[in-house]
Amino acid sequence: MYKKNNILFLYSILYFAFLYIPVMLLPVFSFNDAIHMVFPLKGFTLKWYDQMIHASRLHQALFNSIKVGVIASIFSTLIALLAAKAFTKYKLRLRQLSYGAILLPFVIPEIIIAVSLIVLWTGMGLQLGLIPVTLSHILFCTPFCMLVLISRMEGFDKNLEEAAMDLGENAWGTFWRVTFPLVLPAIVASLLLSFVISFDEFILAFFLTSNDQTLPLYMWGQLRFPKKLPHVLALGAVIIVATSIIVMLSYWLRNLGNPSGKKNNIGGI
Amino acid sequence: MSDKEFIKIKNVSKKFDDVVAVDDVNIDIAKGEFFSLLGPSGCGKTTLLRILAGFEYPSFGKVLIDNIDVTDITPNLRPTNMVFQNYAIFPHINVKRNIEFGLRKEKLSREELNQRVNDALKMVQLEGYEDRFSNQLSGGQRQRIALARALVKQPKVLLLDEPLGALDKKLREEMQLELRKLQRSVGITFIFVTHDQEEAMTMSDRVAVMNKGQILQISPPKDLYNNPKNLFVGDFIGQINFLESEVKSVDQQNVKVSIKNLGDYTLTYIDNINQGESIVCAIRPETIQITKNNDQIKSDISVKGKISNTSFYGNMTYVYVEIEGIKKPLMISTSDPLEGLTYNSDCFININLKDIRLIKKN
Numbered sequence: 350m351y352k353k354n355n356i357l358f359l360y361s362i363l364y365f366a367f368l369y370i371p372v373m374l375l376p377v378f379s380f381n382d383a384i385h386m387v388f389p390l391k392g393f394t395l396k397w398y399d400q401m402i403h404a405s406r407l408h409q410a411l412f413n414s415i416k417v418g419v420i421a422s423i424f425s426t427l428i429a430l431l432a433a434k435a436f437t438k439y440k441l442r443l444r445q446l447s448y449g450a451i452l453l454p455f456v457i458p459e460i461i462i463a464v465s466l467i468v469l470w471t472g473m474g475l476q477l478g479l480i481p482v483t484l485s486h487i488l489f490c491t492p493f494c495m496l497v498l499i500s501r502m503e504g505f506d507k508n509l510e511e512a513a514m515d516l517g518e519n520a521w522g523t524f525w526r527v528t529f530p531l532v533l534p535a536i537v538a539s540l541l542l543s544f545v546i547s548f549d550e551f552i553l554a555f556f557l558t559s560n561d562q563t564l565p566l567y568m569w570g571q572l573r574f575p576k577k578l579p580h581v582l583a584l585g586a587v588i589i590v591a592t593s594i595i596v597m598l599s600y601w602l603r604n605l606g607n608p609s610g611k612k613n614n615i616g617g618i
Numbered sequence: 619m620s621d622k623e624f625i626k627i628k629n630v631s632k633k634f635d636d637v638v639a640v641d642d643v644n645i646d647i648a649k650g651e652f653f654s655l656l657g658p659s660g661c662g663k664t665t666l667l668r669i670l671a672g673f674e675y676p677s678f679g680k681v682l683i684d685n686i687d688v689t690d691i692t693p694n695l696r697p698t699n700m701v702f703q704n705y706a707i708f709p710h711i712n713v714k715r716n717i718e719f720g721l722r723k724e725k726l727s728r729e730e731l732n733q734r735v736n737d738a739l740k741m742v743q744l745e746g747y748e749d750r751f752s753n754q755l756s757g758g759q760r761q762r763i764a765l766a767r768a769l770v771k772q773p774k775v776l777l778l779d780e781p782l783g784a785l786d787k788k789l790r791e792e793m794q795l796e797l798r799k800l801q802r803s804v805g806i807t808f809i810f811v812t813h814d815q816e817e818a819m820t821m822s823d824r825v826a827v828m829n830k831g832q833i834l835q836i837s838p839p840k841d842l843y844n845n846p847k848n849l850f851v852g853d854f855i856g857q858i859n860f861l862e863s864e865v866k867s868v869d870q871q872n873v874k875v876s877i878k879n880l881g882d883y884t885l886t887y888i889d890n891i892n893q894g895e896s897i898v899c900a901i902r903p904e905t906i907q908i909t910k911n912n913d914q915i916k917s918d919i920s921v922k923g924k925i926s927n928t929s930f931y932g933n934m935t936y937v938y939v940e941i942e943g944i945k946k947p948l949m950i951s952t953s954d955p956l957e958g959l960t961y962n963s964d965c966f967i968n969i970n971l972k973d974i975r976l977i978k979k980n
Contacts, residue, residue, distance in 0.1 A: 511700075
């Protein structure tokens with residue numbers, strides 16, 4: 350047994366408080382019957398949620414964000430999947446260099462990418478809007494997907510594919526019966542991660558869209574009007590709950606891919 | 619076709635870039651034979667096995683199985699199945715579905731499928747393990763499942779790529795016996811790749827010794843041990859002493875050989891040797907007798923030496939004896955460590971000519 354260490358215990362409490370108290374203020378004030386975010390609380394209300402449900406521009410922004418997120422996550426996962434397969438299957442020339450090149454958008458400040466994309470897009474005489482936002486999100490998400498997929502596929506045992514072929518499966522059957530189910534958890538993780546990244550991305554969307562807002566842009570826009578603040582809080586609370594559900598879902602899916610009953614592996618999505 | 623040529627490997631070579639992994643190999647393997655490919659790591663034995671399975675395409679040559687040229691046939695359509703070195707049990711499905719993996723194309727009914735899986739598990743003595751997953755099995759159990767998964771397909775040839783390498787010594791010895799028993803009962807031709815000479819010797823009907831991509835000798839284990847045709851084979855299989863010698867004269871049956879520092883002797887003729895050629899006399903350590911004095915037993919050669927080292931192995935002892943003028947101490951194995959024969963003591967070694975094998979230098 351560990352000896353109980355009071356200082357470490359206190360540190361853990363502070364650590365979680367630091368992480369979660371600011372976030373938890375959102376749902377608390379979203380039920381508060383007042384416009385301003387100040388203590389003491391005035392009383393319980395659901396009217397901000399009611400307001401949120403009836404804000405049609407919010408719905409439009411939410412729909413835009415989902416549309417961009419879904420398309421961006423599918424395409425960035427697909428691109429990253431092919432690249433990860435190539436990196437892990439073949440001994441490529443200039444492997445290190447091209448690996449670095451693929452991961453570069455990861456470290457370039459987002460604002461630089463945003464500026465260069467807006468110059469490029471308008472320079473080509475194209476309309477700003479959700480299309481360039483989606484494209485920029487694909488670009489931005491792909492390195493994240495690469496990291497998730499490569500780490501899974503590097504541990505992939507090539508003998509398993511050979512064993513499937515040896516047992517009578519052709520390339521297609523081998524892919525569907527062995528490769529795909531084994532890589533599936535990583536694909537799901539990649540999809541979820543890139544969706545979440547796209548969903549809360551602000552800078553690229555801010556630069557590259559025109560009238561169509563994504564959800565972060567909508568929320569940012571509402572902050573200028575004090576009266577609109579509470580229903581943004583309500584929206585924030587909903588997003589926190591939804592994100593938690595997605596994360597739990599992804600853990601559940603991971604365990605589906607690992608049916609041995611060993612559920613003790615901790616790790617990011 | 620006769621059953622002796624059930625598998626024909628004809629002039630097979632394989633090059634990876636500039637490296638020749640398999641160099642003009644010719645082997646005929648009989649139906650129902652337990653055939654081993656033995657050699658040090660990197661000798662090309664696994665590449666040759668993968669050519670048989672269809673995972674590698676030979677740069678040159680052909681492979682025939684049961685009179686059909688399979689060189690251009692993909693692995694999934696070959697009548698071969700393989701047990702991989704790391705077993706390659708599919709981790710996402712349980713034992714039962716692993717075993718029936720290869721039976722999908724046979725369109726069996728559920729009962730037939732269950733029957734086949736049951737029989738296969740019974741064969742490897744793992745009944746009741748249907749619902750386990752790979753990471754719930756021990757190394758030995760995984761190996762058996764891999765075996766069951768391959769055998770359930772009833773292949774014409776089973777290819778085994780060092781399947782016992784990952785097991786501990788006791789289990790490995792047990793599995794050697796079991797594998798041999800299994801092979802006899804199913805009657806399928808086994809081709810077994812290993813770098814462990816003991817494994818190859820104990821299980822096989824015939825062993826092919828490989829080095830640097832070439833087949834050096836194909837013989838039953840006893841022949842391989844008693845009549846190595848080549849220095850590498852002699853050295854690789856068991857322990858052996860090599861004595862530098864020179865051919866003095868040759869006639870139809872006999873060769874007169876001068877063994878360095880031991881004198882001239884007449885030995886049985888072997889092919890392709892010429893007068894004046896330098897040659898090697900090979901002697902197994904257990905055929906040499908060691909005595910305290912030179913009049914204790916009668917032998918063809920008796921020479922004085924000094925013990926430079928001994929190592930005790932329980933059932934026998936290796937004694938290393940230095941002889942004047944011979945560079946490497948002779949290795950002698952004896953089950954009866956004589957009293958007084960300790961480090962640095964003088965002794966006599968006794969060799970009979972019938973135990974000497976002439977081996978040509980390459």
